Amino acid sequence: MSKVIQFGEDVSGYNIRVLNEREIRAGAGLLFVFMFIAILSAIMQADFTLLKYAVMIFLADMLIRVLVNPKYSPILILGRFIVRNQVPEYVGAVQKKFAWFIGIALGLTMFMLINVMNTFSVITGLICLICLIFLFFESAFGICLGCKVYSWIYKEKAQYCPGEICEIKDRQEIQRTSLHQWIIVIAFAAYIVSLIYFFNDNFKVPPRELFSGQSIEEMQKDQQ
Numbered sequence: 321m322s323k324v325i326q327f328g329e330d331v332s333g334y335n336i337r338v339l340n341e342r343e344i345r346a347g348a349g350l351l352f353v354f355m356f357i358a359i360l361s362a363i364m365q366a367d368f369t370l371l372k373y374a375v376m377i378f379l380a381d382m383l384i385r386v387l388v389n390p391k392y393s394p395i396l397i398l399g400r401f402i403v404r405n406q407v408p409e410y411v412g413a414v415q416k417k418f419a420w421f422i423g424i425a426l427g428l429t430m431f432m433l434i435n436v437m438n439t440f441s442v443i444t445g446l447i448c449l450i451c452l453i454f455l456f457f458e459s460a461f462g463i464c465l466g467c468k469v470y471s472w473i474y475k476e477k478a479q480y481c482p483g484e485i486c487e488i489k490d491r492q493e494i495q496r497t498s499l500h501q502w503i504i505v506i507a508f509a510a511y512i513v514s515l516i517y518f519f520n521d522n523f524k525v526p527p528r529e530l531f532s533g534q535s536i537e538e539m540q541k542d543q544q
Contacts, residue, residue, distance in 0.1 A: 326389055328413025338410040339390060341462065346399030349459035351378060352452065359448050362440075371448075372435050378451070379427035386420050411467075419454075419466020426451055 328337025358374035361367050385393045390413075426447050433444050457463040526535050534542070 324389060327417050331410055334410060337413040339413050339416055341409040341411045342403040342406050343396055343399040344416070345459050345462055346402045347395040348455045350395055350398060352455035352459050355451060355455065359452070368434065368440065375427065375430045375434055379424070379431050382420055382423045382427055386417060386424060415467040415470040416464065418470040419464050422466045
């Protein structure tokens with residue numbers, strides 16, 4: 321029973337229980353896509369059905385991770401299958417547990433507000449945004465924001481953080497960002513702003529079908 325209900329794995333060479341960061345990132349990517357589509361459906365179509373399902377799936381998966389065992393989380397099992405051919409990247413389990421407790425708190429709040437009370441507000445919008453940010457940073461950058469909070473609170477206890485961010489060390493040369501690179505980023509941002517300023521009205525014009533020359537609205541009218 322102790323092997324079933326536990327948090328983290330015992331791996332040779334590590335003095336604390338660890339988790340595979342690669343499968344966690346893959347799982348975060350799956351949840352991000354699902355949550356993003358559900359939130360878009362609520363915003364664009366005013367249909368909260370998919371979001372209600374997404375909240376229940378998110379919350380159930382987080383509860384399994386924290387209260388039972390991360391290796392029995394359905395989302396992490398799918399993540400493990402996706403990255404099965406990649407070498408594991410081990411991270412400390414304790415800070416992940418802290419981060420997932422934050423996920424449970426957010427999920428429970430959403431469940432009460434959306435599923436139970438059947439309401440929406442600025443609060444639910446902010447929680448959705450926070451969830452997306454947490455999932456996106458984990459999946460895209462390998463940055464666990466909840467783990468960062470843990471390392472600030474329990475600085476001495478944090479070990480084996482993703483990307484070794486808990487260890488204080490100088491950046492390697494390949495990691496440094498030069499002034500020229502920042503100038504390029506700023507210039508690219510200016511390029512995007514200029515595109516919006518000069519071409520926004522043109523980009524709003526609906527496209528026409530290549531061969532018939534009909535617009536989308538005209539094609540829809542013909543179909544009716």
